[in-house]
Amino acid sequence: MKITIFGTGYVGLVTGACFAEAGYQVMCVDIDKEKIERLKQGIIPIYEPGLDRVVKENYAAQRLHFSTSAGEGVAFGEFQFIAVGTPPDEDGSADLKYVLAVAEEIGRHMEQHRIVIDKSTVPVGTADKVRAKISSVLAERKVDLTFDVISNPEFLKEGSAVADFMKPDRIVIGADSPANAERMRELYAPFNRNHDRLIVMDIRSAELTKYAANAMLATKISFMNEISNLAERLGADVENVRIGIGSDPRIGYQFIYAGCGYGGSCFPKDVQALARTASTIGYEPRLLNAIEAINQDQKTRLFELVSRHFDGAGNLRGKVFALWGLAFKPNTDDMREAPSRVLMEALWAAGARVQAYDPEAMEETQRIYGAREDLVLMGTKEAALKGADGLVICTEWKGFTAPDFAVMAQQLKQPVIFDGRNLYDPSRLQAKGWTYYGIGRGASCKRDN
Numbered sequence: 434m435k436i437t438i439f440g441t442g443y444v445g446l447v448t449g450a451c452f453a454e455a456g457y458q459v460m461c462v463d464i465d466k467e468k469i470e471r472l473k474q475g476i477i478p479i480y481e482p483g484l485d486r487v488v489k490e491n492y493a494a495q496r497l498h499f500s501t502s503a504g505e506g507v508a509f510g511e512f513q514f515i516a517v518g519t520p521p522d523e524d525g526s527a528d529l530k531y532v533l534a535v536a537e538e539i540g541r542h543m544e545q546h547r548i549v550i551d552k553s554t555v556p557v558g559t560a561d562k563v564r565a566k567i568s569s570v571l572a573e574r575k576v577d578l579t580f581d582v583i584s585n586p587e588f589l590k591e592g593s594a595v596a597d598f599m600k601p602d603r604i605v606i607g608a609d610s611p612a613n614a615e616r617m618r619e620l621y622a623p624f625n626r627n628h629d630r631l632i633v634m635d636i637r638s639a640e641l642t643k644y645a646a647n648a649m650l651a652t653k654i655s656f657m658n659e660i661s662n663l664a665e666r667l668g669a670d671v672e673n674v675r676i677g678i679g680s681d682p683r684i685g686y687q688f689i690y691a692g693c694g695y696g697g698s699c700f701p702k703d704v705q706a707l708a709r710t711a712s713t714i715g716y717e718p719r720l721l722n723a724i725e726a727i728n729q730d731q732k733t734r735l736f737e738l739v740s741r742h743f744d745g746a747g748n749l750r751g752k753v754f755a756l757w758g759l760a761f762k763p764n765t766d767d768m769r770e771a772p773s774r775v776l777m778e779a780l781w782a783a784g785a786r787v788q789a790y791d792p793e794a795m796e797e798t799q800r801i802y803g804a805r806e807d808l809v810l811m812g813t814k815e816a817a818l819k820g821a822d823g824l825v826i827c828t829e830w831k832g833f834t835a836p837d838f839a840v841m842a843q844q845l846k847q848p849v850i851f852d853g854r855n856l857y858d859p860s861r862l863q864a865k866g867w868t869y870y871g872i873g874r875g876a877s878c879k880r881d882n
């Protein structure tokens with residue numbers, strides 16, 4: 434079977450490389466010429482565990498091909514995956530311009546039947562728009578060709594994208610005929626062994642399933658962040674509460690970690706896009722709006738703790754802060770909507786300087802912020818501490834979980850930690866003379882009310 438994937442971002446590149454690893458012939462097409470050139474040279478544009486090997490080996494084995502030519506891509510695969518970005522429009526709704534541009538290319542270059550599969554996260558009704566776009570271009574060309582449109586949303590997580598794709602929890606297929614569903618079952622057979630993971634449904638339900646999944650996970654996080662704010666004020670510890678409620682299998686332990694807010698390219702944009710969809714059909718999305726609002730507040734939490742500790746009035750002129758963790762989560766270099774950005778920008782606005790360290794996201798930070806006097810990127814987490822007035826943690830990289838606190842205390846001007854991911858045991862640190870602030874740790878930390 435031959436597959437074409439439009440878009441070589443997190444989803445497209447992982448999907449293409451994993452299909453090639455399963456033995457298929459795959460062509461990845463992107464409009465970004467530099468990205469495609471670098472991929473051909475074996476330079477992987479993102480940090481994603483395991484991706485480097487699958488891309489390089491399958492490219493060398495000539496199962497994985499790269500191109501900037503849409504025409505070449507449309508001619509190549511019977512299956513045409515759309516895996517391009519769907520960024521937020523000005524009003525928060527999903528911008529479909531990249532998706533529809535691909536649909537247009539497919540219509541323009543098609544010479545035989547094609548199965549068009551939408552893997553991008555798109556609002557309900559997008560498959561109809563893709564179908565209409567291809568049909569109108571075919572009509573302009575005055576050619577009579579048949580094609581199918583299928584929805585196949587992607588659920589991989591950054592940081593474990595290859596593993597998630599190889600061993601999915603589920604493969605959601607939105608199809609309008611049993612024959613199309615069967616073609617997808619055949620295509621996904623290498624990833625659907627041992628037990629059936631394929632969930633087949635109508636196209637609109639598949640499109641909504643993707644948003645519902647992300648909104649549900651974001652709800653769990655915002656709920657716990659709200660509880661953390663209560664815990665802080667009530668003198669309870671959200672970490673104890675987390676363990677207490679997670680033990681109920683109806684709640685579960687996953688996605689109930691309070692912290693400095695959720696980031697990334699998906700939860701913030703998808704919660705907003707779903708809320709926007711609701712508004713456009715006259716339904717007030719009260720819960721979705723609250724999830725988003727709680728998250729925005731939560732991202733300012735660390736700055737509040739820092740400024741209250743040092744000044745109370747938000748003036749941090751002359752202060753220097755060590756920052757551990759820039760990426761929006763561990764095992765990625767992605768900084769889209771990262772809580773670290775909100776924190777750094779607030780610290781800078783208050784006159785402070787930042788000495789930052791992240792195992793993977795330094796280049797990305799440099800790309801986003803360029804050279805500025807109030808940001809120094811340090812080569813190690815220890816170096817970031819030197820001469821700083823305090824340590825702030827935004828990302829729970831494994832390498833941050835068991836540092837040498839005695840050495841750290843010597844490097845910092847004063848032993849104070851603002852821990853946005855609740856990595857440490859407050860009482861142990863306090864026993865060693867540290868001032869420790871976590872998220873929602875009212876029982877064990879300094880109360881701030």
Ligand SMILES: NC(=O)c1ccc[n+]([C@@H]2O[C@H](COP(=O)([O-])OP(=O)(O)OC[C@H]3O[C@@H](n4cnc5c(N)ncnc54)[C@H](O)[C@@H]3O)[C@@H](O)[C@H]2O)c1
Pocket residue numbers: 439440441442443444445462463464465468516517518519531534535552553554555587588589590591698699
């Ligand atoms: N990042 C994730 O973890 C994740 C997971 C599941 C679903 N999604 C969804 O998948 C989609 C893609 O996300 P991503 O993170 O991979 O995006 P991305 O921004 O990393 O990559 C998108 C790529 O598409 C390319 N592109 C744009 N227009 C094109 C065109 N006409 N032809 C070919 N290529 C084109 C861009 O140059 C870019 O390389 C989004 O809808 C996103 O919401 C993302």
Ligand SMILES: O=c1ccn([C@@H]2O[C@H](COP(=O)(O)OP(=O)(O)O[C@H]3O[C@H](CO)[C@@H](O)[C@H](O)[C@H]3O)[C@@H](O)[C@H]2O)c(=O)[nH]1
Pocket residue numbers: 554587588589590591592647650654687688689690691692693694695696697698699700761762
């Ligand atoms: O208990 C938790 C779990 C996560 N987070 C934060 O939530 C954000 C998102 O984390 P995660 O879901 O692990 O990363 P993503 O790569 O954004 O993956 C989400 O978004 C993808 C894109 O749609 C989906 O495919 C995935 O299923 C979905 O988990 C990060 O900032 C995390 O720090 C918390 O604050 N607390």
